[in-house]
Amino acid sequence: MPKVLKEKILRSEALARSIYRMTVESEYISQTARPGQFVNLKCSDGIEPVLRRPISICRVNREQKTFELVFQVRGRGTELLSRKKAGDSVDILGPLGNPFEISAHYKKIAVVGGGIGIFPLLFILDEYGKHREDNLKAFDLSAFIGFRDKDSIVLKDEFEKACDTCRISTEDGSAGCRGFVTGLLEEELSRKHYDIIYTCGPTAMMKKVAETAGLYKVPCQVSLEQRMGCGIGACLVCACKTKYGDGWEYSHVCKDGPVFWCDRVIFDEQVEDFG
Amino acid sequence: MKGIDLKVSIGALKLKNPVIAASGTFGFGREYSEFIDLNRLGGISVKGLTLAPRQGNKPPRIAETPAGILNSVGLQNPGVHAFLRDELPFLKQYNTAVIANIAGNTIEEYCEMAELLSASDIDAVELNVSCPNVKQGGVSFGNTAAGVSEIVGRVRPCCKKTMIVKLTPNVTDIKEIAAAAEASGADAISLINTLLGMAIDIHRRKPVLANNTGGLSGPAVKPVALRMVYEAANTVKIPVIGMGGITCGEDAVEFLLAGASAVMVGTANFTNPHACMDVLKGIENYLKMYNNHCIYDIIGKLVVNQ
Numbered sequence: 001m002p003k004v005l006k007e008k009i010l011r012s013e014a015l016a017r018s019i020y021r022m023t024v025e026s027e028y029i030s031q032t033a034r035p036g037q038f039v040n041l042k043c044s045d046g047i048e049p050v051l052r053r054p055i056s057i058c059r060v061n062r063e064q065k066t067f068e069l070v071f072q073v074r075g076r077g078t079e080l081l082s083r084k085k086a087g088d089s090v091d092i093l094g095p096l097g098n099p100f101e102i103s104a105h106y107k108k109i110a111v112v113g114g115g116i117g118i119f120p121l122l123f124i125l126d127e128y129g130k131h132r133e134d135n136l137k138a139f140d141l142s143a144f145i146g147f148r149d150k151d152s153i154v155l156k157d158e159f160e161k162a163c164d165t166c167r168i169s170t171e172d173g174s175a176g177c178r179g180f181v182t183g184l185l186e187e188e189l190s191r192k193h194y195d196i197i198y199t200c201g202p203t204a205m206m207k208k209v210a211e212t213a214g215l216y217k218v219p220c221q222v223s224l225e226q227r228m229g230c231g232i233g234a235c236l237v238c239a240c241k242t243k244y245g246d247g248w249e250y251s252h253v254c255k256d257g258p259v260f261w262c263d264r265v266i267f268d269e270q271v272e273d274f275g
Numbered sequence: 276m277k278g279i280d281l282k283v284s285i286g287a288l289k290l291k292n293p294v295i296a297a298s299g300t301f302g303f304g305r306e307y308s309e310f311i312d313l314n315r316l317g318g319i320s321v322k323g324l325t326l327a328p329r330q331g332n333k334p335p336r337i338a339e340t341p342a343g344i345l346n347s348v349g350l351q352n353p354g355v356h357a358f359l360r361d362e363l364p365f366l367k368q369y370n371t372a373v374i375a376n377i378a379g380n381t382i383e384e385y386c387e388m389a390e391l392l393s394a395s396d397i398d399a400v401e402l403n404v405s406c407p408n409v410k411q412g413g414v415s416f417g418n419t420a421a422g423v424s425e426i427v428g429r430v431r432p433c434c435k436k437t438m439i440v441k442l443t444p445n446v447t448d449i450k451e452i453a454a455a456a457e458a459s460g461a462d463a464i465s466l467i468n469t470l471l472g473m474a475i476d477i478h479r480r481k482p483v484l485a486n487n488t489g490g491l492s493g494p495a496v497k498p499v500a501l502r503m504v505y506e507a508a509n510t511v512k513i514p515v516i517g518m519g520g521i522t523c524g525e526d527a528v529e530f531l532l533a534g535a536s537a538v539m540v541g542t543a544n545f546t547n548p549h550a551c552m553d554v555l556k557g558i559e560n561y562l563k564m565y566n567n568h569c570i571y572d573i574i575g576k577l578v579v580n581q
Contacts, residue, residue: 001309004548042546047522050493050546051339077339093548227335229344230545232309234302236322236351237337250330250351255306269333269485 002232003028005092009084010066015154018073019116020082021058022090029067029095030060035102035123036223036259039069039094040231043080052093053077054228054254056120056200070119070155096231097258100221102127106195107139110218111163112185112209114146117201120223121145122155124198125162140164144188146181146205150174182208189216196220203267210262220262226253241266279562280569281555283317283536285514286462288399288437290317290372290537293570294527294555297518297541298323298376298401298441299348303362304369310548315555317537318372320465321358323403325377326384328354338474338483343495343520344542345472347486350378350406355388359395372398374439378406382416382426386433393435400436402427402461405443405468406490417443417468420455431460439516442466444496444503453507453515465516465539466507467500493542494520501533508534508575522550524557531558534575 011023029039040052053071060067073082084090102124109128111121121143128139141163147153149172160166167184168176177184182205185197189212199209200223213220229235233255242251242264251257281292296307298320304313313319331351338345353361355377366373375397379385385402392400404417404426416422427440440456442449444467456464469490474483482488500519508515517535521527522543530538543550558570567573 004310047494047546048342049339050342050344050542051337052546227337229337229346230300230306230548232306232548234306235300235337235346235545236302236331236348237334237346239331239334239336239351250334 002094002096005029005094006089007092009086009088009090011086012082012084014082015070016152019154020071020073022069022071022081022084023066024069024090024092025066026092027065029057029092030062030065033057033060033067033095034099035127036100036120037095037097038231038258039092040096040228041069041081041093042091043077049077049080051077051229052231053081054096054231056223056258057095057123058119059123059126070116072116093231097254098256100124100198100223100259104138108142108192108194109139110142110144110185110188110194110197112144112181112197112199112201112205114181114201114205115148115152117205117223118145118155118159120200121198122158122162125159129162142188142194143167144169144181144184146170146184146201147175148172180208181205182212185209186212189218194218199223199262206262207267210265210267213262221259222262222265223258224253224260224265225258228254230254241269278568279559281559283514283570283574285399285439285516285537286437288372288462291370292317292555293531293537293558294551295320295372295374295516295537295539296544296551297539298374298403300541300544303358304366307544307548311552313369313371316371316551318374318398319366320374320376320401320539321362321366322352323350323376323378323406324352324355324358324388325350326355326379326388328352328357333485335483335485336489338489340472340474340491341495343491343493344545345474345484345489345491346469347484347489349486355391359391363396367396374399374401376401376403376441378403382429385426385430389430389434389438393433397436399439400434401439401441401465402430403441403468405441414443414445417452418446420451423452423455424459427456427459427461437462439463439465441468442507443468444499444519445471449503450506450510453510457511457513461513463514463516463536464507464511465518467496467503467519470496470499492520494522496520497526501529504530504535505533505577521554522547524554524559524561527554527558528561528573531570531573532575532577534577536574
C-alpha cells in the first residue's frame with residue numbers, strides 16, 4: 001500500500017550530463033518496493049510545481065534500508081530534485097504501480113533498455129541475483145542496454161556486476177555495438193532461447209522489442225510512460241491504449257501499469273519525451 | 276471537534292462539515308481511502324458520469340502550467356449503470372454525502388440519469404453543465420443563461436435529490452448564469468469548473484495536450500474563482516459551493532468568507548493525498564483562532580470596501 005513519507009536523502013550525485021542519482025533512506029520503500037514500481041516525488045515545499053514527478057525505483061538495499069532513484073533533468077521539477085543535497089528531506093508518495101512479474105519459474109532472463117529506461121531494469125537483475133546466490137547457476141541473466149553515444153553511458157559497472165552477460169550499443173558506435181539495442185536482441189534471440197524479456201525505454205524501442213519477442217514466442221513485459229497526475233489512479237490522465245476483447249480501452253499507466261504484458265499494449269498513441 | 280459546529284446545509288442535504296472532494300479529482304473514493312478516512316469528509320463528488328461508458332480523450336491529457344494544471348480527460352467513466360452497480364456500494368460504506376456528478380449529450384440523457392440516480396442511495400446530483408473537454412459535456416448549455424435555464428428547468432422534475440448545478444467560469448457574467456440556475460430550480464450551485472486554457476510545446480510547435488485545449492485548475496485559478504464565488508453568492512439565495520485552487524484551510528476560509536457554504540478540494544489531492552483533511556483542520560484552526568463556534572460565523576462574513 002502506498003504511503004506519503006518524508007524521508008532523508010543520503011546522497012545525491014551527477015552520473016552523467018543531466019543524469020542524477022539520489023539515494024534515500026526509507027525503511028518502508030526499501031522493504032516493500034518491487035521491481036518496476038515507482039515513487040511520486042514532491043519537488044518543492046511550496047505549491048510550485050503543482051505536480052509530483054514519477055520516478056522509477058532503480059534499486060533497493062533492504063539491509064541498509066535505502067533505495068536509489070536515477071533520473072534525468074528534463075524540466076523545472078527534475079531540476080529542483082537534482083539540486084537536493086545529502087541531509088535534505090524529500091516528500092515521497094509510494095511505492096506505486098504494478099511491478100514486473102519476477103518468478104523462479106523463469107531461468108533465462110533478458111532485460112532490454114534504452115537511455116533513461118534502463119534504470120528500473122537493474123532492480124529486476126538484483127531480484128534474480130538474490131535467488132542466484134541461493135542456487136548458483138540457476139539463473140542466466142542478460143542485459144542489453146542502448147545509449148545515444150559514449151558520453152551518455154551510465155551505470156555500466158552496476159549492470160555488468162548484476163548479470164552474466166551485458167551488451168551495450170550506441171547509436172553512433174562510439175562505444176559497444178553501433179546501432180540500436182533492438183539489433184543486439186534480435187541477434188541474440190536468433191541463437192539463444194530466453195524464458196522472459198523485460199523492457200523499458202523509448203516507445204519505438206519497446207515496440208520493436210515486443211515484436212521481436214512475439215516472433216520468437218518469448219513472454220515480454222514492458223514498462224510504459226505517460227504524463228501523470230495523481231499517480232494513484234484517481235485523475236485518469238495517464239491513459240494508454242490496451243487491448244480489450246476485440247477492441248481496445250484506455251488503461252492508466254499509474255494504476256494498471258506501468259508494467260504490462262506486451263501483447264496487451266497498443267503502441268500507436270504512446271508518445272515520447274515528457275518535459 | 277469539541278465546541279465547534281461545522282455542519283452546513285446544502286438545500287435539504289446536511290453535511291457534517293463543509294469540505295467536499297471535487298469531481299474528477301477523487302475517482303470514486305477508492306484510491307484515497309488508502310490515505311484518508313472518508314468518513315471525515317463532508318462529501319464526495321464522484322468522477323463525472325455519463326449515461327453510456329466513455330473512453331475519454333487521447334493522451335497526453337495533462338500539462339503542467341505555472342501554479343496549475345491543464346487537463347483534458349474527456350469524461351472517461353464507466354457509465355452511470357456501472358457506477359450504481361460497482362462503485363456506489365463501496366461509497367455507501369462510509370458516512371459521507373455521495374454527490375453524483377453527471378454530464379450528458381442531450382437534455383434527455385441528463386433527465387434519464389437524474390431519474391436513475393433519484394431511485395438510488397446517493398445524496399445529491401451535481402449537474403455538470405460545464406465540462407470544457409468534450410463537445411457534448413454540457414458546456415453548450417452552461418455558457419448562456421438561456422441554456423442553463425432550459426437544462427435546469429427540464430432536469431428539475433426528474434431529480435428527487437438535492438440538485439447542485441456546476442457552473443463554468445468561461446462566461447461573460449457569472450451573476451446572470453447563477454441567477455438563471457436559481458430561478459430554474461437549482462437547490463445549490465457549485466463553481467468554478469476549469470478555465471479553458473492551452474499550453475504549447477515550442478520545440479514541436481504543437482499543443483501539449485492531444486485535445487489542443489484543456490481545463491485549467493490549481494492555485495493559479497484561485498483569485499478568479501474567488502471573485503466569481505463572491506459575485507454568485509451575492510446574487511443568489513441558494514447555497515453556493517466554492518472551489519478553485521484550494522490547497523489549505525486559509526484558502527477555504529477565503530471562499531467561506533466570500534459566501535460559499537461549502538468548498539470542494541480538487542487538484543490539491545494530486546499533490547497531497549491528505550489535502551481534504553488538511554483543509555478541514557485548517558478551517559477548524561481558523562475558527563478556534565477567532566473564537567468562532569460555528570462555521571456560519573464566517574460564511575459570507577466578508578466586509579467589502581465601500
